[in-house]
Amino acid sequence: MKAISQTFQEISPADFFYRNREIAGFANPVRAIFSAIRELVENSLDATEPMGILPDIYIRLSNMSDEDENFYVLRVKDNGSGIPADYVPLAFCQFLFSSKYKLKQSRGTFGLGGTMTILYGQITTNKPVKVISSTGPPKIYEYTLMIDIQRNRPIVLDRRIYDNNDKWHGTIVEVNLEGDYPKAMPKILEYLKQTAIVNPYANITFVDPRGRLYKFERTVAKLPRQPRETLPHPHGIDVETVYRIIRITRCKTLLDFMQEHFHRVGKRTAQRFLEFAGFPEDADPKKLKPEEVVRLVQAMKNFNEFLPPDADCLSPLGEDILKAGILKELEPEFVAVTQRSPSAYSGHPFIVEVGIAYGGKIPVGEDLILYRFANKIPLVYDESGDVSWRIIKSINWRNYGLMPGMPFAVLVHICSTKIPWKTVGKEMIADRPEVSREILNGIRDVARQLGAYLSKKEKAKYEKTRLSIFAKYLPKIAEFSAKLAGKEKIPDIGELLRRARKIEED
Amino acid sequence: MKKISFSTREKRREVLARLERFGLDLYEQLEKGIFPNITMPSRSIDNIYYSPELRQYVLGDKKIKRSASNIRHLRPFAQLVWMAFFTHELTQNQKTSTLRDVFYSAQAYDISFKDQDESDDIITDLETILGCTREDFNVFPEESSAVFGDLTIEYTIPNYEGKRLNLTSHPDGVMIGPALTSAEFIETSADKVIAIEKGGLFTRFIEERVHERFNAILVFLRGQAPRSTRYFIRRLNQELGLPVYIFTDADPWGMHIAMVIISGSANAAHIRELTTPDAKWAGVWASDIINYKLPSDKLEDIDVKRLHELMRDPRYKDELWQREINVFMRIQRKCELEAFSRYGLTHIVDKYLPQRLKDLED
Ligand SMILES: Nc1ncnc2c1ncn2[C@@H]1O[C@H](COP(=O)(O)OP(=O)(O)OP(=O)(O)O)[C@@H](O)[C@H]1O
Ligand SMILES: [Mg+2]
Numbered sequence: 001m002k003a004i005s006q007t008f009q010e011i012s013p014a015d016f017f018y019r020n021r022e023i024a025g026f027a028n029p030v031r032a033i034f035s036a037i038r039e040l041v042e043n044s045l046d047a048t049e050p051m052g053i054l055p056d057i058y059i060r061l062s063n064m065s066d067e068d069e070n071f072y073v074l075r076v077k078d079n080g081s082g083i084p085a086d087y088v089p090l091a092f093c094q095f096l097f098s099s100k101y102k103l104k105q106s107r108g109t110f111g112l113g114g115t116m117t118i119l120y121g122q123i124t125t126n127k128p129v130k131v132i133s134s135t136g137p138p139k140i141y142e143y144t145l146m147i148d149i150q151r152n153r154p155i156v157l158d159r160r161i162y163d164n165n166d167k168w169h170g171t172i173v174e175v176n177l178e179g180d181y182p183k184a185m186p187k188i189l190e191y192l193k194q195t196a197i198v199n200p201y202a203n204i205t206f207v208d209p210r211g212r213l214y215k216f217e218r219t220v221a222k223l224p225r226q227p228r229e230t231l232p233h234p235h236g237i238d239v240e241t242v243y244r245i246i247r248i249t250r251c252k253t254l255l256d257f258m259q260e261h262f263h264r265v266g267k268r269t270a271q272r273f274l275e276f277a278g279f280p281e282d283a284d285p286k287k288l289k290p291e292e293v294v295r296l297v298q299a300m301k302n303f304n305e306f307l308p309p310d311a312d313c314l315s316p317l318g319e320d321i322l323k324a325g326i327l328k329e330l331e332p333e334f335v336a337v338t339q340r341s342p343s344a345y346s347g348h349p350f351i352v353e354v355g356i357a358y359g360g361k362i363p364v365g366e367d368l369i370l371y372r373f374a375n376k377i378p379l380v381y382d383e384s385g386d387v388s389w390r391i392i393k394s395i396n397w398r399n400y401g402l403m404p405g406m407p408f409a410v411l412v413h414i415c416s417t418k419i420p421w422k423t424v425g426k427e428m429i430a431d432r433p434e435v436s437r438e439i440l441n442g443i444r445d446v447a448r449q450l451g452a453y454l455s456k457k458e459k460a461k462y463e464k465t466r467l468s469i470f471a472k473y474l475p476k477i478a479e480f481s482a483k484l485a486g487k488e489k490i491p492d493i494g495e496l497l498r499r500a501r502k503i504e505e506d
Numbered sequence: 507m508k509k510i511s512f513s514t515r516e517k518r519r520e521v522l523a524r525l526e527r528f529g530l531d532l533y534e535q536l537e538k539g540i541f542p543n544i545t546m547p548s549r550s551i552d553n554i555y556y557s558p559e560l561r562q563y564v565l566g567d568k569k570i571k572r573s574a575s576n577i578r579h580l581r582p583f584a585q586l587v588w589m590a591f592f593t594h595e596l597t598q599n600q601k602t603s604t605l606r607d608v609f610y611s612a613q614a615y616d617i618s619f620k621d622q623d624e625s626d627d628i629i630t631d632l633e634t635i636l637g638c639t640r641e642d643f644n645v646f647p648e649e650s651s652a653v654f655g656d657l658t659i660e661y662t663i664p665n666y667e668g669k670r671l672n673l674t675s676h677p678d679g680v681m682i683g684p685a686l687t688s689a690e691f692i693e694t695s696a697d698k699v700i701a702i703e704k705g706g707l708f709t710r711f712i713e714e715r716v717h718e719r720f721n722a723i724l725v726f727l728r729g730q731a732p733r734s735t736r737y738f739i740r741r742l743n744q745e746l747g748l749p750v751y752i753f754t755d756a757d758p759w760g761m762h763i764a765m766v767i768i769s770g771s772a773n774a775a776h777i778r779e780l781t782t783p784d785a786k787w788a789g790v791w792a793s794d795i796i797n798y799k800l801p802s803d804k805l806e807d808i809d810v811k812r813l814h815e816l817m818r819d820p821r822y823k824d825e826l827w828q829r830e831i832n833v834f835m836r837i838q839r840k841c842e843l844e845a846f847s848r849y850g851l852t853h854i855v856d857k858y859l860p861q862r863l864k865d866l867e868d
Binding site for chain 1: 525526528529530532533536537539541542574575577580581583584587588590591594615616617
């Protein structure tokens with residue numbers, strides 16, 4: 001008999017993402033170059049806006065050499081907070097290292113995007129990444145780095161320090177990668193344009209490999225309100241999170257524990273909850289047995305008296321900024337926006353913002369035009385699987401005097417500490433009843449406003465034609481009746497024309 | 507020989523006066539600073555009645571009002587006033603115009619009609635308001651029929667005014683156009699009018715000297731007779747006191763050609779002086795198909811349907827009509843005027859016509 005032998009092997013997160021790069025959006029050269037730009041731009045936006053800095057982002061994509069068309073150098077420069085020098089290697093060359101594992105809204109969430117871009121560049125070109133960063137004077141640091149994929153560790157190839165005389169702060173990432181820009185170009189430009197819609201307070205400049213310059217200029221100097229970090233809401237909790245909290249807590253009783261570590265739990269609520277869950281108020285959280293932790297989490301999910309999470313941790317655009325962004329990029333004839341009041345699904349707060357734009361640069365297509373955004377990031381792939389798409393297709397637009405084929409576009413922005421993604425690809429939002437209800441009501445609201453605008457416009461147009469009909473025919477009636485009657489003088493109809501105007505106003 | 511009184515000039519003066527009054531009324535409303543309006547009898551189906559006394563369709567009492575303050579009325583209102591002005595010019599200058607000409611003429615005055623139907627419609631409005639026919643204000647349809655026989659007329663149109671013509675002078679007949687319609691009747695030796703649906707037979711009648719043999723004025727109807735022809739026949743009947751006999755195909759459509767001359771059409775309910783109530787349908791009847799053994803065709807579905815309609819039509823209530831409709835239904839056959847040729851080309855003139863005229867005169 002021959003023994004069956006099996007080899008067991010542990011792989012690092014870096015190795016895992018190396019093997020499964022398609023799940024992070026790097027499946028092929030077309031998609032990869034799109035994702036690389038997207039990840040770096042989003043990191044730059046995260047490094048500016050939440051710090052109260054108006055973003056200036058410069059993107060340059062150039063061919064690595066004249067010979068090979070398919071290799072590129074991507075350089076993204078921002079005026080953000082910069083990264084403390086010691087953290088640069090970890091931030092960029094270690095997977096699942098992030099400053100954004102907090103309960104507040106940000107674009108990045110996984111500690112994956114930037115690093116994945118660098119990993120992809122490394123495995124396709126075998127070249128290191130260059131990161132230049134400063135958090136402000138006195139110094140600027142320049143790192144040349146690679147990733148030790150098997151160990152998920154950064155390898156520092158070179159480190160230089162310069163004087164920072166210009167009070168510069170920000171980060172420059174320069175990465176080499178394989179890609180297919182000609183094929184990816186339409187999506188990249190669409191992505192940048194839509195990014196400009198939801199970030200009208202940013203200057204974004206893009207120079208493509210053929211030297212073409214695309215500029216998306218800032219039109220508002222106001223930033224969205226900044227998100228405040230928050231505690232987890234009991235409805236959104238799981239067993240693992242509770243364990244982590246138990247490990248670090250200093251609370252001696254469950255009564256304190258509930259108030260200290262959970263969002264919107266005061267003394268009265270904590271007491272009523274513990275009674276509901278069947279735990280004594282003075283039980284020591286650190287002594288809970290595993291099955292008790294599970295029971296506690298179950299009870300948290302089932303207790304209906306927790307106040308809903310509040311939206312301090314969110315950073316919606318606000319109606320003014322959304323409107324400014326739409327006006328800037330779509331130059332519509334009419335725009336309406338609405339921000340729905342905060343709501344929550346499974347303990348995760350969210351806010352839906354909806355806009356509708358009509359006319360101007362909006363193209364007339366056969367189908368409806370939808371722009372989707374999540375946490376100020378445009379979603380340009382997989383539209384038909386998204387909840388917003390389903391909703392706009394289900395609406396009877398005729399009720400609002402609209403129909404597909406008219407030049408109007410719907411914009412849906414969802415912001416949340418936890419976007420209900422359908423897949424890890426972060427392109428489609430799942431159908432959660434709480435969320436879809438808000439989307440639907442938001443769309444209805446702006447559609448009504450557009451409908452009202454169009455009917456008013458129609459009426460004004462009608463009124464104009466109406467008066468022109470009076471102006472055209474009354475003089476004829478006067479002229480020919482005078483001639484018939486053999487009169488020299490044609491009756492003055494000025495007064496009648498003035499009265500014609502009034503008939504409608506009454 | 508009869509001497510006939512002059513009527514055309516007076517009629518023209520009256521039409522001009524009516525047009526001027528119409529204009530003056532609007533003018534005065536405008537001078538008072540009010541949106542002018544026009545009231546006229548409604549021509550909608552629910553206001554059309556058959557008048558047994560007049561033996562024609564007439565309009566009821568329902569009126570419609572057109573106001574220049576109503577956006578939907580403005581355009582037709584202006585068109586109507588222009589039409590009145592334009593036809594006044596025509597009548598005054600003794601110029602004529604076809605319906606099509608009128609439609610095109612409007613453009614020169616910056617008045618537009620989307621098609622000729624629209625301008626024809628406005629002409630009908632004007633007829634309704636003035637209570638006279640478009641021929642009275644010198645507007646004629648394109649198609650025209652012809653007349654032949656011993657009648658001397660005197661033209662009243664410019665350049666021909668005072669000139670006389672005997673209607674036997676042209677062997678094809680004389681076209682019943684504007685000049686003839688407005689001519690005065692001077693004298694005639696005829697004692698009847700024979701109106702014929704079809705051109706072939708009209709020519710045959712002239713060749714066979716029917717006008718002499720029967721002392722008749724022959725009128726070629728060209729199918730459903732145009733209004734000017736109906737008006738002309740009426741004048742022959744009223745002014746000259748001549749009885750009128752109408753010959754058509756033996757089918758419901760032929761019957762109706764005769765009926766429209768006699769009792770008018772619903773379309774012309776707003777006009778009185780177009781009918782000739784004493785005219786007679788002289789054939790070809792359904793019963794002639796049997797009595798004269800005429801070659802015939804089977805009735806089509808559409809013929810039968812039409813017969814059913816006619817049976818209920820108040821204009822057809824008299825005995826002759828009802829009888830013939832019933833014969834049609836019974837034998838399910840129809841025939842054309844030309845069917846008599848079966849017995850030789852002159853049979854209809856030699857045999858049928860004298861017999862039928864004799865019967866009807868009794
Ligand atoms: N341009 C930048 N300026 C400042 N800090 C940056 C910049 N780019 C990356 N970082 C830091 O590096 C960390 C890792 O970035 P990375 O893109 O890998 O993950 P993330 O943005 O946190 O999450 P996600 O996977 O969703 O992008 C960030 O959390 C941030 O702290
Ligand atoms: Mg990121």
